[in-house]
Amino acid sequence: xxxxxxxxxxxxxxxxxxxxxxxxxxxxxxxxxxxxxxxxxxxxxxxxxxxxxxxxxxxxxxxxxxxxxxxxxxxxxxxxxxxxxxxxxxxxxxxxxxxxxxxxxxxxxxxxxxxxxxxxxxxxxxxxxxxxxxxxxxxxxxxxxxxxxxxxxxxxxxxxxxxxxxxxxxxxxxxxxxxxxxxxxxxxxxxxxxxxxxxxxxxxxxxxxxxx
Amino acid sequence: xxxxxxxxxxxxxxxxxxxxxxxxxxxxxxxxxxxxxxxxxxxxxxxxxxxxxxxxxxxxxxxxxxxxxxxxxxxxxxxxxxxxxxxxxxxxxxxxxxxxxxxxxxxxxxxxxxxxxxxxxxxxxxxxxxxxxxxxxxxxxxxxxxxxxxxxxxxxxxxxxxxxxxxxxxxxxxxxxxxxxxxxxxxxxxxxxxxxxxxxxxxxxxxxxxxx
DNA sequence: ACCTGAACACCGTTCAAGT
DNA sequence: ACCTGAACACCGTTCAAGT
Numbered sequence: 001x002x003x004x005x006x007x008x009x010x011x012x013x014x015x016x017x018x019x020x021x022x023x024x025x026x027x028x029x030x031x032x033x034x035x036x037x038x039x040x041x042x043x044x045x046x047x048x049x050x051x052x053x054x055x056x057x058x059x060x061x062x063x064x065x066x067x068x069x070x071x072x073x074x075x076x077x078x079x080x081x082x083x084x085x086x087x088x089x090x091x092x093x094x095x096x097x098x099x100x101x102x103x104x105x106x107x108x109x110x111x112x113x114x115x116x117x118x119x120x121x122x123x124x125x126x127x128x129x130x131x132x133x134x135x136x137x138x139x140x141x142x143x144x145x146x147x148x149x150x151x152x153x154x155x156x157x158x159x160x161x162x163x164x165x166x167x168x169x170x171x172x173x174x175x176x177x178x179x180x181x182x183x184x185x186x187x188x189x190x191x192x193x194x195x196x197x198x199x200x201x202x203x204x205x206x207x208x209x210x211x212x
Numbered sequence: 213x214x215x216x217x218x219x220x221x222x223x224x225x226x227x228x229x230x231x232x233x234x235x236x237x238x239x240x241x242x243x244x245x246x247x248x249x250x251x252x253x254x255x256x257x258x259x260x261x262x263x264x265x266x267x268x269x270x271x272x273x274x275x276x277x278x279x280x281x282x283x284x285x286x287x288x289x290x291x292x293x294x295x296x297x298x299x300x301x302x303x304x305x306x307x308x309x310x311x312x313x314x315x316x317x318x319x320x321x322x323x324x325x326x327x328x329x330x331x332x333x334x335x336x337x338x339x340x341x342x343x344x345x346x347x348x349x350x351x352x353x354x355x356x357x358x359x360x361x362x363x364x365x366x367x368x369x370x371x372x373x374x375x376x377x378x379x380x381x382x383x384x385x386x387x388x389x390x391x392x393x394x395x396x397x398x399x400x401x402x403x404x405x406x407x408x409x410x411x412x413x414x415x416x417x418x419x420x421x422x423x424x
Numbered sequence: 425a426c427c428t429g430a431a432c433a434c435c436g437t438t439c440a441a442g443t
Numbered sequence: 444a445c446c447t448g449a450a451c452a453c454c455g456t457t458c459a460a461g462t
Binding site for chain 2 (some may be wrong): 101104105106107108109114115117118119121122125131132133135136137138139140142143144145146147148150151152153154155156157158163164167168169170172173176183184186187188190191194195197198199202
């Protein structure tokens, strides 16, 4: 067939299949031909729905960011809202680690990422932070969340005891992979709680009369 | 010529050319054929010196990590040493941002990265941290440094004012790129100093009799 | 031992040809 | 408007052939 009466492809179907492919087999597995095969069409067909492969990747990335829960900013004091947002952000990225290298580049022109940045920045300004500080805090949170989701610290150390023979303090490092979750979550928690309580005292020292 | 009396290629020359290519044009520009051209040989020649392209990439990454200064761990109290190491780490990665996605995956089997992890972990243990906490702190520092080097927060927001029309708090966001350095360095500094002073009080609260 | 050209199975993308 | 096959200029990698 050359042209079915109803289009074989929709943006939704393409992005959904692309997201599934990235989640299951990683970003390098997402090729135009492979994605087309998954959808039952030929590679060039996709170019009737997207201009470039980069647009497909961006759509996948934004669908992931759209899952982050920012609702806490309407209902909690800024400290608790920041904590809840960061935890949701972290949970979503941990569930889709293969797309994190794209998110780490910033919002670009992706609507969900821009909307999230807008909400967070607005809430920090409302809380009494200066524009410069609010920007720093937003950046810092992205550093922590993408940094932790991009590469599992624990999995960064191979499972092979012989590798660490020459490193006096790393003899147990081959066990890290086994404790992946506790290690990575513990480090993220430590970072998040340390940062939030540090920021809390910083704000109250800068503006002693501000409300919580 | 098929075989010159002295090898045309050395590991040093290959890794140096690869590093220059990555720095100048980014990781995607590093192809085997392109690198070979840069070195005045044909693509397949490189396979006499490396088994895979991934080995070349790893060698480039490790050469970058080798530039990080860990000497502070021998001469300063752990807090100041951690600060100086993190700043050096950050400076090196900021100078070679294109290779950061590789470093963010962890040390793997790269000797310089393993040596750095060994030094940092050992120093934290010596300072009185428990193995679990020392691991968390090491992870946390990698999150912050790679997260901040991977994607400039400022450059993540495109330079185009029209893009932000729909986002009430982002009307100035198009100016971020212009202030890239101040924004990114300010966020990193805020994060590093907040974390270090938070960790300092945490250690003294856990072990009130420990030396600095 | 080390470099080569030819080949294999891939890429992203373009485009004339079909309906 | 939307899907196709053929083509272009790329990939990483293998391998027999040269010296």
